[in-house]
Amino acid sequence: MKAISNILIIFLLLSLQGFSQQNRIKIKATLDAKENKLNIQQKITIHNKSDSILSRIYLHNWPNSYRDRKTPLSKRFIEDFRKDLYFSKKKYLGFSDIKNITVNFENSEYNELKNHSDIVEIPLKKPLIPNDSLEIYATYIVKIPNSKFTGYGANKNGFHLRYWYLTPVVYDNGWQLMSNLNLDDLYEHPTDFKIDLNTPKEFVVESNLYQYETKKDSFNNYFLIGKNKTDIILGIYKKNKFKTFKTNLADVHTDVINKEIDYKLTTNILNRELLFLEEYLGKYPHQEIYIDKVTQRKNPIYGLNQLPNFLRPFSDVFKWDVTMFKALTKKYLENTILINKRKDHWFIDGLQNYLMIEYVAKFYPEIKLLGKFSDFWPVKSFNISKLNFNDKYQFVYQFTARKFLDQALTTPADSLSNFNRKIVNKYKAGLGFKYLNEYLEDDVLKKTIKELYLKNRLEIISSQQFYNILSRKTNKDIDWFFGDYINTSKKIDYTIKKISTKQDSLNITIKNKRNITTPFALYGLKKDSIIFKKWFKGIKTSETISIQNKNYDQLVLNYENLYPEHNTFDNWEKLDRKIFNKPLKFSFFKDINDPYYNQFFYQPEFSYNFYNGLILGMKLHNKPLIKRNFEFKIYPAYATKSKTLTGSFNLIFNQYFEKTKIYKIAVGMVGSTLDYAPNLSYKSFIPYIDVIFKRPTLRDASFKSLRAKLLHIDKEIAPNLTKTSQDNYSVFSLSYNFNKSDIIKESRYSFNTEFSKEFSKASLDIRYRSLTTSNTQLDFRIFAGTFLSNHTTSDYFSFGLDRANDYLFELNYFGRSEDSGIFSKQFIIAEGGFKSVLPTRFANQSMLAFNSSVGLWRWVEFYNDVAFLKNKETPVYFAYENGIRLNFIDRIFEIYFPFYSNNGWEISQASYPEKIRFTLSGDFGSIFNFFRRGFL
The missing domain is CATH 2.60.40.10 (Immunoglobulins)
Known part of the structure; x- marks a missing residue:
């Protein structure tokens, strides 16, 4: 009976297609599972529904976006600090090899669009006039890429295919060309599909089309058909992965399944979700919805889906319900509202998140942001534990907006930072719909959304239609929303x-x-x-x-x-x-702001150095989770080894700018006291001004800053010694810093000047790192420094060849005065950057150093350094060295083994272990920034 039912449905669709003026795609394909290839013959019928005469046709050829390291997709990955496609082995890559294209049965020229390997241009011998159509035949081979790049492709269990065939580019006030950038936003006309697919006998096919299977002697044949469809997804595996849940409104095919929730409850939840969507939108025009785990996993509920399984602050039902509702809403909208998601993404994002907000508010009003953790001691004492689940939208937006890192909702999706594209802009758009709903009242927004959906489903539209309908239904001003709210990053306050x-x-x-x-x-x-x-x-x-x-x-x-x-x-x-x-309130640890109080936070903090030992203290500050402009921190502490009181303070005021090239100006002062040698401490007091410049775009990882500071240093001296100019001094420093990096290339330089009573100096530090096409790392650095004047009588302020004296106390040395022992081997690249200790260690006139390293295998590198040191009344000293560098985490954890230098063969000399140097950073900010690369 099921087979007969399927045949009847297919027959009905075939008969309807005869009257359709939609674009049509007919594909005959054979899967070569051993070679990971699809051999395809494709017929495309294109109708010109525009008012323009078309002299050429474009096809999206996204299978070709995996071809090599020069494709837009590979370049996008590099921006996101991913190099897996760039350095992939050939067997994991994918491509589309087009053998032939004909237009209306005549052979046609075709070419790859410049700088867009995944777009094909076809000049037409006869222009396509409005309301006319043409037929394109293409014969090509698709090499299926490995799924590790985007989640779609070949994996150990079979094939999960998306964007695997040639698709006509939409003409809508011009050609809407878009390359594959792993945004899952291909813009397509609603199309009638017929697919004839042959697979090896061991495979089964699951898809978002109606299908009929015929078993042959040596293969299985699948006939798939669909009307007014886009985005055809195929799952080709050795066993079925999807379950079908039959609801009152549509059949839901999905592999997003929680085994803890039985079939009946799952079906009831899905039925409730679909009824909710139908209430807000209107009837879904298809009889089935296909929700695959790969697509769902790429659109998670952040903060919920990332939690490990052993942490269960939410019930299985809630977690699965909201996860599925988000995926279901996305498919419901994208399968019916056909909009350019690269240019007009804010509308779909806003509608999806607004429906999410409304769904949770209706069915889970009691759920807190932290779930069950909100009731645990001591979490329940925090203000964040009182937030409802829906409060996260405002909280996350404000977290970003306070740093002025948000972007306009109408910014094209490929120009958004990853954090804004995945989270912040979606939240702001969803809040925007909620804003409209509350302000307009009387269900005006709900009626508008439903009318828009019912009148335009399965049609190409833009967000302009939303404005047109909404403006007819209300007399209230809405120009502020369609003006500054969506078109700028201006902030309501x-x-x-x-x-x-x-x-x-x-x-x-x-x-x-x-x-x-x-x-x-x-x-x-x-x-x-x-x-x-x-x-x-x-x-x-x-x-x-x-x-x-x-x-x-x-x-x-x-x-x-x-x-x-x-x-x-x-x-x-x-x-x-x-x-x-507001009364004062002291809260333990960092929290969100409490509106009823002027709030201060206290939290334990610890650090370490060789002379003070473990430093334990309590930090008092006014920094909630969302940034303030004025911030302070006071950190009194006790050193367990030296048995002394230490500590620091920091005051800073950040002024952000919206319309200038300056991102922010920070004015502040910092002071601290610590030991710099056994039983000898120093005190520092540093007022400063930082000017940080804006990046060209938020996807640009560059950084430019200008810093001016006046350092006052007062050091204790040993008994019976007299203080000198190197024990109590002030230095004015002015520096400019630039850094531009991606995962393949990094360049940075800093220019620094220092002025004091005893000396003045200038220095330039230039660094460049690059990965070759064979994934070999090259690392180069040039340091040039000279004294403009120098009246000092010691080397305390001189340039250091193998270890900077750090008289400004800026480098994180664990034992800054050690001449022997493990902490004397700590290496921080500065000034000369040498790892070996040579006879001449300092320069009181000038220094020029060149440091380089070349990758040998993974994190093993060969380093080679040369330098020229000039001291007063002595000839230039030429220094050289080489050795092996184990670069586990760049500038965070490294080990250096010297081989040869001015000292001779160091590896053959006595006490060689004492010559080994290491880099170990205790700066948690640098470690965090290293691992968050590419997300923000």
Whole structure:
């Protein structure tokens, strides 16, 4: 009976296709599983539905994006600090080998578009006029890439294919050309598909099309068919991986399965999800939805899907429900609302996340952001434990916006930073829909979304249609949303400036602190309950509004976090104002801001050096999880070895800029006291100014900064010694730093000048690292330094060949004064950058050094250094050395074995182990930045 049913469905679809004016694709393909190849004959029928005469046709040829290291996909991976495709073995690569193309049965020229290996251009001998059609026949071979690159391709269990065939480029006010950038956003016309696929007998096929299987003697034949489809996904495995759940609205085929949830409960949850989507959108036009685990895994719920299995703050039902709902919503929208997701992605992202917010609010209003952990001691004492699951959208947006790292919603998807593309912009877009819904009221947004969906499903549209329908359904101003809100990264920020009582009214002065004018919501609270809520039109600068006085305890802006705001710290005002509007509160560890208090945080902190030993202290600071402009840290500590009090403090004010080439200016001062030798301490006090420049784009990993600082150093000296100019001194330093890196090439340089009473100097440090085409690392560094004046009588301020004196106390030495023992072997590349200790170690006039290393195998490198040192009244000293460098983690963990230098063959000399040097960084910030590369 099932076979008969399938035949009837296929017959019905075939008969409907005869009347279709849609594009049509017919594919006859044979899988060569041993060679990982598909042999394809494809017929494409293209209808010109535009008003333009087309003189050429373009085809997306995304299978060819895996061809070599020069494709846009490979270059994109490099930007994301991924080199797996760039250095892949040939057997793992993929390509499309086109043998022949004909247009309307005539052989045609075709060529690969320049700099776009995955787009084919076909000049037409006869232009394609509006409402006419043509037929393209293509014969080609697709070499299936390994799935490790994008999740799609060949794997140990079979094949998971997506974007595996030639697809006509959409013509919509011009050709919408797009290369594969691992964004899963191919823009396609709704198309009628017929696929005739032969596979070896041991394989079964699962897809998002209707299919009928015929078993032959030496192979299996699958006939697949679909109408008004896009994005055909094939799973070809040796056994079925998908389950089918039959709901009242559609059959859900998926391998996103939780074995702890039985079939009946899973079906009930899916039925509820589909009913919810139908309520907000409208009826799904297909009879089935195909949700594969690969696609779902690439669109996770961040903070939920990343948790290891042994941590279970959420129930299995909740975790699977919201995970599946997000995947289901994505497929529901993408299969029916055909929009350019590279240019107009904000609309689909916003709608998907808005539906997610509404779904969780309706069915899981009690779920907290931290799940069951919210009730655990001592987590429940933190403010973050009180956040609901939906509060994460505002929190994550504000976390990024406070650092001015957000981007406009209409920024093309391929120009967004990874963090913004995957998380922040989606959250802001979802909050934008929620903002509109609350502001417009009366279900205006819900009615608009449903009308848009029902009138335009399975049609090419843009977000302009959304605006057109919404503007007809409301008299309220919405230009702020379709203007600054989506087109800029301007930030909403209102505050209550003043409250005065006049008889039975309250006069409230609202100030707009930034350069965007949007509606805002004002709340009156009494005993934490909302007894007043009203929306007000946007205020450009400052305005006083009047409301009835109902003896509120507090007035609050944006109390329910209905819209994303830059700063919510100053949204609260008490009516019974005292000297301090908010009392002080000291909270353990870092937390989110508590709106009821002026909050300070304390947390244990530890560090180590050889002279102080383990340093244990308590850090007091005002830095919540979301950044403030003004920050301070006070760190009193006790050193367990020296048995002394140590510590540090840091004050900083960050001023960010939106319309200049400067990203921020930081003004601050820092001071500390530690031991620099046994029982001898130093004190430092350093006021400074940092100017950090903006990157050309947020996908650009470059960094430019200018720093000016005045260092005051006061060192203790041993008893019976007299203080000299190297024990108490001040140095003014001015430096410029530049760094541009990706996983293949890195270049950086810094220019530094120093001025004091005793000396003045200038230095240049240039570094370049590159990986060759054979994955061999080349590392080069040039250091050039000279004294402009030098009246010192020792080498304390001189340039160091093998170890910088670090008189500014900037390098993280564990034992900075050690001449023997393990800590004397710590190496931090600075100044001369030599690893061997040579007879001449310092230069009091000038130094020129060249450091290089060449990769031999994985993290094993050969280093070679030369230098010229000039001291007063002595000839130039030429230094040289070489050896082996074990570069486990660059500039974080390295080991150096010297071979040959001015000292001769060091490897054959006595006490060779004492000549081995190592790099070990204790800077947790550098370690974190190394591992987060490519995500932010």
